[in-house]
Amino acid sequence: MTTMESTAAAGSRPTGLRRFLRASEVQEVLALVIMLALIVLVMASNSNLFLSPRNIINLLMDSTTVGMIAVFTTMLMISRGLDLSVASTAAMCGVIIGTSQSTIGLWPGVMLALIAGALVGLINGFLVTFVGINPLITTLGMLSITRGLAFVFADGLTIPVFDLSGEHQATYTAFTQLAEGRLFDIPYPILVMSGLFILGIVLLRYTTYGRAMYVIGDNEDASFLAGLPVRRYRMIAYTLSGLSAAVAAVFLTSRLYAADPRAAPNIELTVITAVVLGGTSLAGGQGNLFGTLLGVLILSSLLNGLKLQSVSTELQNIAQGLVLLLAVGIDQVRQGKIDLGLWRLFRRQARASTQ
Amino acid sequence: MNTRRLSAIALGTVVFALVVTMALRGSAVRVLAQDSACPTAKDSYTIGFANLTEDIVFTQLVREGMVATAEEMGNVNLVLADNRLDGATALANTENFITQGVDAIIHFQTDEAFGNVIMARARAAGIPVFAIDIPMPGATFFGADNYYAGQLAGEALAAWVNENWDGQADAMLVLELPQSGPIPAARMQGMEEAFQNNVETPVADDMVFHLDSKNTQEEAFRVVSDTLPAIDEDAKIVAVTINDGTALGTIAAVEAAGRGDNLMVVGQNADPSGQEEMIKENSRYLGATGYFPENYGAQLLPRVIDVLECRPVPPSIYVEHVFISADNVCDYYPDNWPDFCSQ
Numbered sequence: 001m002t003t004m005e006s007t008a009a010a011g012s013r014p015t016g017l018r019r020f021l022r023a024s025e026v027q028e029v030l031a032l033v034i035m036l037a038l039i040v041l042v043m044a045s046n047s048n049l050f051l052s053p054r055n056i057i058n059l060l061m062d063s064t065t066v067g068m069i070a071v072f073t074t075m076l077m078i079s080r081g082l083d084l085s086v087a088s089t090a091a092m093c094g095v096i097i098g099t100s101q102s103t104i105g106l107w108p109g110v111m112l113a114l115i116a117g118a119l120v121g122l123i124n125g126f127l128v129t130f131v132g133i134n135p136l137i138t139t140l141g142m143l144s145i146t147r148g149l150a151f152v153f154a155d156g157l158t159i160p161v162f163d164l165s166g167e168h169q170a171t172y173t174a175f176t177q178l179a180e181g182r183l184f185d186i187p188y189p190i191l192v193m194s195g196l197f198i199l200g201i202v203l204l205r206y207t208t209y210g211r212a213m214y215v216i217g218d219n220e221d222a223s224f225l226a227g228l229p230v231r232r233y234r235m236i237a238y239t240l241s242g243l244s245a246a247v248a249a250v251f252l253t254s255r256l257y258a259a260d261p262r263a264a265p266n267i268e269l270t271v272i273t274a275v276v277l278g279g280t281s282l283a284g285g286q287g288n289l290f291g292t293l294l295g296v297l298i299l300s301s302l303l304n305g306l307k308l309q310s311v312s313t314e315l316q317n318i319a320q321g322l323v324l325l326l327a328v329g330i331d332q333v334r335q336g337k338i339d340l341g342l343w344r345l346f347r348r349q350a351r352a353s354t355q
Numbered sequence: 356m357n358t359r360r361l362s363a364i365a366l367g368t369v370v371f372a373l374v375v376t377m378a379l380r381g382s383a384v385r386v387l388a389q390d391s392a393c394p395t396a397k398d399s400y401t402i403g404f405a406n407l408t409e410d411i412v413f414t415q416l417v418r419e420g421m422v423a424t425a426e427e428m429g430n431v432n433l434v435l436a437d438n439r440l441d442g443a444t445a446l447a448n449t450e451n452f453i454t455q456g457v458d459a460i461i462h463f464q465t466d467e468a469f470g471n472v473i474m475a476r477a478r479a480a481g482i483p484v485f486a487i488d489i490p491m492p493g494a495t496f497f498g499a500d501n502y503y504a505g506q507l508a509g510e511a512l513a514a515w516v517n518e519n520w521d522g523q524a525d526a527m528l529v530l531e532l533p534q535s536g537p538i539p540a541a542r543m544q545g546m547e548e549a550f551q552n553n554v555e556t557p558v559a560d561d562m563v564f565h566l567d568s569k570n571t572q573e574e575a576f577r578v579v580s581d582t583l584p585a586i587d588e589d590a591k592i593v594a595v596t597i598n599d600g601t602a603l604g605t606i607a608a609v610e611a612a613g614r615g616d617n618l619m620v621v622g623q624n625a626d627p628s629g630q631e632e633m634i635k636e637n638s639r640y641l642g643a644t645g646y647f648p649e650n651y652g653a654q655l656l657p658r659v660i661d662v663l664e665c666r667p668v669p670p671s672i673y674v675e676h677v678f679i680s681a682d683n684v685c686d687y688y689p690d691n692w693p694d695f696c697s698q
Contacts, residue, residue: 049454058450065443156533157470158442256442257475258468266439307451313409313437 023286032294039298043305050305060140063300064189065090065248065264067293070271071200071277072244073194074292075210076237077275080217083124083238083324084139086245087267088147091115091260094247095150098159098259106161106171114246120146121242125235145269150261158260161253172259179255189251196244199287209233218283256338273320274299277327299323377598377657393665395458395483398430400663403452405436407463407487412626413598413648417463417487420652424682429635431656438462439628442469451475453480459659462494463487467538470494483662485655489538495662496671501538504566505545505595507678508621510595512546513553515619515641522555525590528582530568530575530601534687539597541624543639546595558593562586568601575613583612596622599629599643606639615639627691634681634695644679645687650674651661 043048053078069086076083093113100109120142127138163172181188204210216223217229224230253259278295280287306316364584404421407414413485418435425433434455436448438577445464452460453476461483462473477484484491488498516524527550531543551557564585566578575596586592592609596602609618622629625645632640654674661668679687685696 052454058447058454062448064448066378109380157465160468160471162471255472256446256469257472258442258466260442260466262440262465265439282672282679290683304451307436308455310435312435313439315439323399 003205005101006222016258019353025279025291029288029290029294032278032298036294036301039301039305043301043308047305047308049308052293055304055308057190059146059300060190061187062272063296064193064321065291066267066270067296068189068196068248068251068275068276068297069241069244070296071196071289071293072237072240074275074278074280074287074289075200075204075213076241077280077282077288078217078284079088079234079238079273080220080239081128081212081234081241082135082139083241084136084268085120085124085146086141088143088150089117089120089242089245090149090249090252090267091263092120092146092153093246094253094259094263095159096259097250097253098161099153101161106168106175110175113124113249114243117246117249118239118315120245121239122235124242127236128238143352150263154261156258156261158262160258163252175254176257176271177254179213181249189255192247192251196247197289197293204289205291209236213237214285217281218288219285225350230252257280270299270320271326273324273327277323277330282328284311293294295327331333359646375519395662396664397458400430400458400660401430401432401434401435401456401459402453402459402461402659403434403609404450404461405452405463406447407438407465408440409437411596412628414463415645416626416648417651419486420649421461421656422652424652428656428660431660436607438464440465441696442466446471446472446476447574449476452556453477453482458663459483459485461487461655461659462491464491465488467491483659485659485662487651495658497651497658498674499542499646500525500673501541502545503673504548504623504646504676505542506549506643507553507676508623508644509546509549509595511678512555512619512621512641513550516550516554516591516593519619520591523591524554524558525592526564526586526592526623528579528594528605529563529565530579530596530605532566532570532595533567543595543597546621546623550593550595552670564611567606568597569599570597572600572604572607572637575601576608577604579605579608580611582613582637583609588614589617590651591617592619594618595619596620597626598622599626599632600651602629602640602643603632607641625684627688630679630688633679633686634692640679645677645679647687673692 030121031312040051049055069090073083073086094114096116097106097109100106100112104112124139124142127133128135161175163169169271179187179189182190204213212223212228212233215226215228216233220230274291274295275287276282276295278287278291278293279297281293299320302319303316306319372544384537400427404418406418409415422433425431434452434457436451438448439446442465445462446469446515449460449462460477462484463474467489470486470489474484474491474493477640478493482496486494486496490496493547502626516522527547529543529547533537547563549672566582567627568578569577594602594605596605599622602620604616605620609615620639620640621641622643623646625643629640632638633642654672658672677683684692689696
């Protein structure tokens, strides 16, 4: 490259958000920022506690389980994959930590849980990519298996992950510090979630693997013909999804001082809602982690704000359902499956009548 | 004005000033004494109530009772939340309550194991906690006396069998919920042991069937239907069930098999669906132990205020249990069944 060319290239180098996003995604992200700002505005005007530092920490802490998993669900869905087993995998991994503490010890148990989570993802990936089973059916089956295993391992009971004997105080204190420790007054789980988002953004934007996720999601056959290792990359995506569920389980268990086979109920739906709301297409090939982060924050802010106003659970569920429908609706419009011709006609007529 | 008169006025003024000063000082001392004796006492209180779930009748009745009592008391502002049968949600609700500066927390949450972290947060914030049905370390317990509640139903069933089946049943169905842990298990144990200890001829161990009801009517129907072929066609069957719904599922399954006449069931809760079944003619639902969830608020909220105003409260407060059957349902729920109760 000549000096002139490199200067020109440097001059046209995108700045700000455009460094990490495609041009079409910048508008989507800005729309999400506006949506989040509106929710924050409405909630803050109804409760003066909403923007208090303590509540912001609560809000972010409540979103860490969903957020940690959503990073890798986004990557998986960009490659046209789907994982419904993340919540039950997280429950099973938590129970592995709980049951391991009296046998191999707490920290080896944490390692075992991480391996188990990755293994579940690997099996999902193998069944989808090599055996060719539909991702929905594969991960739905895995959902039942891992939830069932969680109950079997725990004998149906919640296991305290707590130093009941007082003999291993240092070990348990270190473990609970995973969730309760702070750096610059920010709890570790929030920092870890942020770190995972940054890692995901770098992976998607700056690595061959990340860019291949878009190509595979867009057209799997063409990707295969172009020489991309489609199966291997999709296996990696499923494995990372399982591993992220295990990481979330470690922090959840540390936070609760307990491992519950019923943990993370319906979290998979919240994750998918956040990811789709964030602009990732259910049809694959599109998506970004800025959008997912905003999707997670929008859902958390909405639920937290409603809780602060003692809004009933039914209305909270309705609000969350409406957000999911909105997200899917936007996705359908984006894919051109919903014809907005009527809407355009209405706008044209409205314009004509004002002239 | 002469000097004597001036002196009298001056003296009167000084005396008045002294009296007023003493009175004010005295009241100030009294206020200070009151404050230092009970720093949490206030004119009105904000109390956080996190319900177990909003999806079942029992807990809805608990919430409605809490809200009604708070309105009646006038000095209680109730902040509501739903624990959704989930430990993480219960913890998040605790943190929300602390953010909202509540004076006390009433927690109806799913599992004793989450009590450690919930209580750690509440203790750090200096907020007293009341635990409904599931004990937590350091919280005042309020709720069911599970073993005793089970005993009442088991004894009633044994008395009925002694009177109507010559003291002998051939098989026993125990519709339980293993995954919910030791507290509901105490109910089941109370029912089973009280029946076996009070019936003239206990059911043989190999004819006692422990079935996982999953706490639902549908699952109870399914597991009972699957078990019936293992029991002789003309065997007399008793069933003890974890709640009214599973009792109804059991009755439906046995009646569907055409064996309803050889069945008698007892359960727990005595909610309206159970009451409706027990007042039917020739009902196979003998009755259920009542927990009176609608009265939880009226019994608990005054105790919460007692704690906040530094009056002594026992560490455990048990609800009063009564075995509800067709014979006494009108004494407790006359408004639910006006036609039946007017007979």
